[in-house]
Amino acid sequence: MNNTQRKILFSDLDGTLLTDQKEIEKGTREAVEELLAQGHVFALCTGRPLASARKVAKQFGLEKKGCFVIAYNGGVLYDPGQDQIVYYASIPLPLVHRMFAEAELAGLYVQTYDRADHVLTNQQTEELDAYLAHTKLQQRTGKEVLADLADPPAKMIVISHDSHEKLCAFQEKNAAWAGQAMNSFFSCEQYLEYCPAGISKATGVQRLCAYLGIPVSNSVAAGDERNDLAMLQAAGIAAVPAKAHPAVRAAADYLCRNDHNTGAVGEIIRKFILADQE
DSSP: OOTTTOOEEEEOTBTTTBOTTSOOOHHHHHHHHHHHHTTOEEEEEOSSOHHHHHHHHHHTTOSSTTEEEEEGGGTEEEETTTTEEEEEOOOOHHHHHHHHHHHHHHTOEEEEEOTTOOEEESSOOHHHHHHHHHHOOOEEESTTTTTTOOSOOSOEEEEOSSOHHHHHHHHHHTHHHHHHHEEEEEEETTEEEEEETTOSHHHHHHHHHHHHTOOGGGEEEEOOSGGGHHHHHHSSEEEEOTTOOHHHHHTOSEEOSSOTTTTHHHHHHHHHTSGGGO
């Protein structure tokens, strides 16, 4: 199969590929295996750090030929076959220090990451505990962690479990300086994410297609949240699970009958990738 015939699926993880129990529905697993067997490409495209995304890929056998990982909302592209990071975008350290200071003034929790994908924050909070339980990552906590941060990170998250409105106000208040230097968006009601300027899941789509020599028009994207919008708009086909966020549903070329618990990604694969092989 040449590159003009190969198709590539970009799939978000939480709320799209993974069920509420953080599994992959059986029919979807079978569809992914068939996609790969026919020579197509499967890419995880997530806001999670690379280490967390790779754990999911390893758990479900998605580090084999034809599989790729896009992490940090498009900021990092990893090739499992070569075991190498192809691309890593980062936020300048002065902006990281300012964001931590602004979040502290606002009474909000904020975290970032080092190159080993440890979670870095200056306080131990319930937001941190919940995030670590979800991602299974390691942490470095304390006032000194930012002083010891040598390499610019790929992402920051401001988290509030109590008030989405407070996060919206924080985003608006800091837009004058942060908006020019970083891209910000919500990945869920509780997470306000900041990535390097110009970086989104759309850049993940564009970079991986260019890396593989596959036309972007041959790509299909599956996602359910607002941080998936850029990816959905960049891909050749935008397909979303039944319970996607309303703004994401409005951007879809195809709305699934199934949600993430009942095999939405499998439905997408069979309709838009495997159908041409039948």
